[in-house]
Amino acid sequence: MTHQPQTRLERGTQALAQIDGEAGEAVIASLADIAPDFATLLLEFPFGDIYTRPGLDLRAREVATIAALAAMGTAQPQLKVHIAAGLNVGLTRDEIVEILMQMAVYAGFPAALNGLFAAKEVFAQRDAA
Amino acid sequence: MTHQPQTRLERGTQALAQIDGEAGEAVIASLADIAPDFATLLLEFPFGDIYTRPGLDLRAREVATIAALAAMGTAQPQLKVHIAAGLNVGLTRDEIVEILMQMAVYAGFPAALNGLFAAKEVFAQRDAA
Amino acid sequence: MTHQPQTRLERGTQALAQIDGEAGEAVIASLADIAPDFATLLLEFPFGDIYTRPGLDLRAREVATIAALAAMGTAQPQLKVHIAAGLNVGLTRDEIVEILMQMAVYAGFPAALNGLFAAKEVFAQRDAA
Amino acid sequence: MTHQPQTRLERGTQALAQIDGEAGEAVIASLADIAPDFATLLLEFPFGDIYTRPGLDLRAREVATIAALAAMGTAQPQLKVHIAAGLNVGLTRDEIVEILMQMAVYAGFPAALNGLFAAKEVFAQRDAA
Amino acid sequence: MTHQPQTRLERGTQALAQIDGEAGEAVIASLADIAPDFATLLLEFPFGDIYTRPGLDLRAREVATIAALAAMGTAQPQLKVHIAAGLNVGLTRDEIVEILMQMAVYAGFPAALNGLFAAKEVFAQRDAA
Amino acid sequence: MTHQPQTRLERGTQALAQIDGEAGEAVIASLADIAPDFATLLLEFPFGDIYTRPGLDLRAREVATIAALAAMGTAQPQLKVHIAAGLNVGLTRDEIVEILMQMAVYAGFPAALNGLFAAKEVFAQRDAA
Numbered sequence: 001m002t003h004q005p006q007t008r009l010e011r012g013t014q015a016l017a018q019i020d021g022e023a024g025e026a027v028i029a030s031l032a033d034i035a036p037d038f039a040t041l042l043l044e045f046p047f048g049d050i051y052t053r054p055g056l057d058l059r060a061r062e063v064a065t066i067a068a069l070a071a072m073g074t075a076q077p078q079l080k081v082h083i084a085a086g087l088n089v090g091l092t093r094d095e096i097v098e099i100l101m102q103m104a105v106y107a108g109f110p111a112a113l114n115g116l117f118a119a120k121e122v123f124a125q126r127d128a129a
Numbered sequence: 130m131t132h133q134p135q136t137r138l139e140r141g142t143q144a145l146a147q148i149d150g151e152a153g154e155a156v157i158a159s160l161a162d163i164a165p166d167f168a169t170l171l172l173e174f175p176f177g178d179i180y181t182r183p184g185l186d187l188r189a190r191e192v193a194t195i196a197a198l199a200a201m202g203t204a205q206p207q208l209k210v211h212i213a214a215g216l217n218v219g220l221t222r223d224e225i226v227e228i229l230m231q232m233a234v235y236a237g238f239p240a241a242l243n244g245l246f247a248a249k250e251v252f253a254q255r256d257a258a
Numbered sequence: 259m260t261h262q263p264q265t266r267l268e269r270g271t272q273a274l275a276q277i278d279g280e281a282g283e284a285v286i287a288s289l290a291d292i293a294p295d296f297a298t299l300l301l302e303f304p305f306g307d308i309y310t311r312p313g314l315d316l317r318a319r320e321v322a323t324i325a326a327l328a329a330m331g332t333a334q335p336q337l338k339v340h341i342a343a344g345l346n347v348g349l350t351r352d353e354i355v356e357i358l359m360q361m362a363v364y365a366g367f368p369a370a371l372n373g374l375f376a377a378k379e380v381f382a383q384r385d386a387a
Numbered sequence: 388m389t390h391q392p393q394t395r396l397e398r399g400t401q402a403l404a405q406i407d408g409e410a411g412e413a414v415i416a417s418l419a420d421i422a423p424d425f426a427t428l429l430l431e432f433p434f435g436d437i438y439t440r441p442g443l444d445l446r447a448r449e450v451a452t453i454a455a456l457a458a459m460g461t462a463q464p465q466l467k468v469h470i471a472a473g474l475n476v477g478l479t480r481d482e483i484v485e486i487l488m489q490m491a492v493y494a495g496f497p498a499a500l501n502g503l504f505a506a507k508e509v510f511a512q513r514d515a516a
Numbered sequence: 517m518t519h520q521p522q523t524r525l526e527r528g529t530q531a532l533a534q535i536d537g538e539a540g541e542a543v544i545a546s547l548a549d550i551a552p553d554f555a556t557l558l559l560e561f562p563f564g565d566i567y568t569r570p571g572l573d574l575r576a577r578e579v580a581t582i583a584a585l586a587a588m589g590t591a592q593p594q595l596k597v598h599i600a601a602g603l604n605v606g607l608t609r610d611e612i613v614e615i616l617m618q619m620a621v622y623a624g625f626p627a628a629l630n631g632l633f634a635a636k637e638v639f640a641q642r643d644a645a
Numbered sequence: 646m647t648h649q650p651q652t653r654l655e656r657g658t659q660a661l662a663q664i665d666g667e668a669g670e671a672v673i674a675s676l677a678d679i680a681p682d683f684a685t686l687l688l689e690f691p692f693g694d695i696y697t698r699p700g701l702d703l704r705a706r707e708v709a710t711i712a713a714l715a716a717m718g719t720a721q722p723q724l725k726v727h728i729a730a731g732l733n734v735g736l737t738r739d740e741i742v743e744i745l746m747q748m749a750v751y752a753g754f755p756a757a758l759n760g761l762f763a764a765k766e767v768f769a770q771r772d773a774a
Binding site for chain 6: 589613633
Binding site: 156159160162163164166167170171175198201203204206207 | 459460461488496499500504510
């Protein structure tokens with residue numbers, strides 16, 4: 001007989017593993033010696049509170065995140081994590097490329113280009129794995 | 130016997146009408162006396178070239194646009210047009226609210242709040258129409 | 259005999275009242291009909307989790323928030339709330355003006371000017387109250 | 388027998404009058420009661436130090452400023468001042484429209500649109516004057 | 517007997533070669549395996565539609581682009597391409613340095629510094645070539 | 646018998662040495678061959694004019710700068726210089742970590758993460774020195 005995860009931290013830890021996979025766990029690990037409390041907050045709020053909400057499926061959530069990070073242009077490492085997360089939750093490479101191309105309209109061609117180059121790296125890592 | 134639209138301008142004009150509706154047409158009209166060529170480019174590139182591409186449905190395209198514009202925080206009028214466009218292509222109000230809430234994670238709480246207040250205005254206009 | 263607040267929501271509600279005062283409560287109220295869950299998350303994470311952490315006093319926290327919001331330039335309503343919050347937790351008007359002037363160095367003169375004009379409005383509202 | 392202005396403040400005051408005209412003087416005046424020292428710094432550094440440097444003519448300087456402010460999207464009031472300044476130093480309305488249209492490529496269509504709407508306002512004020 | 521280029525793609529390909537030179541062609545090549553359609557759109561819209569418009573000479577267009585990219589601060593690779601493009605269309609190194617210095621006023625000293633360091637790299641590559 | 650520094654340049658040079666230390670001097674040196682006048686302006690305006698103003702102590706000034714640079718997300722090298730500067734003027738490592746964590750609320754989790762990773766680098770360099 002299994003139980004639902006009960007704390008935000010447990011729920012967030014499970015969601016992070018499902019969505020971001022190893023890349024997400026690497027981020028959490030990298031915070032251990034500088035800001036361990038921030039690792040907890042990152043699991044609890046974005047993953048425990050937001051991604052686990054009903055009302056929007058994980059596929060649409062990753063479309064939103066990839067678009068936002070590419071448009072902002074200030075979060076290249078996190079964009080790569082979420083391009084991988086998009087693949088994890090069922091987006092195809094072609095769909096991710098379409099999202100990034102569309103950002104040319106809203107955030108300019110450099111934002112789209114830098115997003116596409118991030119995707120190129122993530123896809124190559126997958127192929128090499 | 131009907132034909133497919135043949136020029137990018139025709140294709141874009143049709144896509145703008147379908148996606149943005151009256152709000153999009155108002156933007157085009159407002160350019161007439163200041164930059165009429167830009168109205169043409171706006172129909173041709175974003176709508177004729179990008180939104181009509183296969184490979185990502187309009188619903189996912191509007192998830193991406195709403196997320197990007199809310200995260201950037203510099204395009205409040207365009208965010209309102211695309212919240213309305215999201216409703217036009219089948220997103221529910223609750224889904225739009227979820228996308229905007231999620232932006233708190235990537236662009237901060239002010240970006241999410243300002244996005245939610247934009248949605249509140251658009252939803253109220255729909256209710257009043 | 260009093261108790262410590264026990265939930266994040268209670269702790270956040272208390273912190274919001276102390277720091278942002280009426281302006282913060284107005285933000286929470288304005289979310290009631292569009293995204294009530296986001297009001298809860300706003301009380302819990304920024305106020306319940308972050309502002310109540312030891313290790314940085316509220317005065318320094320508001321210096322950081324005023325600087326960040328002025329530098330970003332995309333959150334004018336939230337900047338006004340936090341200029342008022344700065345006064346609530348003990349910053350003087352002159353100190354707030356100094357923070358905003360300094361933003362000219364890091365985010366440019368327009369960011370500093372728009373921050374100073376926000377401060378002018380908040381100070382005038384205080385004088386009129 | 389006339390003299391060259393000798394202090395940075397005098398040089399900046401003269402440059403502000405030449406470039407930004409009344410709109411610039413209004414900005415200086417609006418700082419009088421909130422941050423009079425910042426008015427001095429604004430005259431001294433941007434106008435006394437930068438705009439008066441040889442090596443780039445005022446026309447090219449205003450092309451750069453209009454492009455930057457439109458691309459940033461966080462400085463609409465200052466963009467309007469510099470669209471007017473562009474006209475003051477010899478840019479034509481058509482050239483300003485071209486600069487703003489070009490920003491669609493680098494900062495996205497919303498940045499270009501919001502810049503064009505700012506130009507529309509400034510041009511209408513000139514026509515009404 | 518030669519002809520004018522007739523398609524947007526031909527016109528854009530020619531403009532890209534003239535303005536961005538080898539650096540631009542490298543960007544196009546780098547898209548071949550990830551988003552070949554985006555390479556086409558990049559040639560057609562920015563270069564075929566915008567840079568070839570009459571009404572603003574290429575020199576002024578590059579002043580605008582260099583200023584915008586430096587001010588945004590999110591497009592360092594593209595800024596380097598356009599610093600080189602500025603040299604290609606007749607801007608001097610001193611003029612480019614002036615544009616970048618001026619960005620300190622509008623986008624802050626870090627934006628100007630990061631732009632100047634990009635210019636330093638591009639100038640050194642030219643000297644080494 | 647010593648004198649107070651009398652020019653803005655002298656005052657700025659002294660302030661830069663006190664606040665940014667070697668990292669600041671390296672920035673000045675790196676400008677020597679590309680834009681030596683900008684090195685002078687950087688000493689004169691931010692350091693000679695702003696940081697030496699009374700009305701806000703250096704500790705609060707560095708809280709503001711660290712927060713702004715982390716929130717903007719476009720100035721990673723300058724953020725590292727100012728994390729070191731914060732330590733120089735008396736902020737503790739824990740206080741700097743708190744400021745950066747707080748930026749998750751206003752600029753999103755990626756801004757906070759990238760700020761924390763910058764701090765990790767600066768702290769490691771101090772430990773190795």
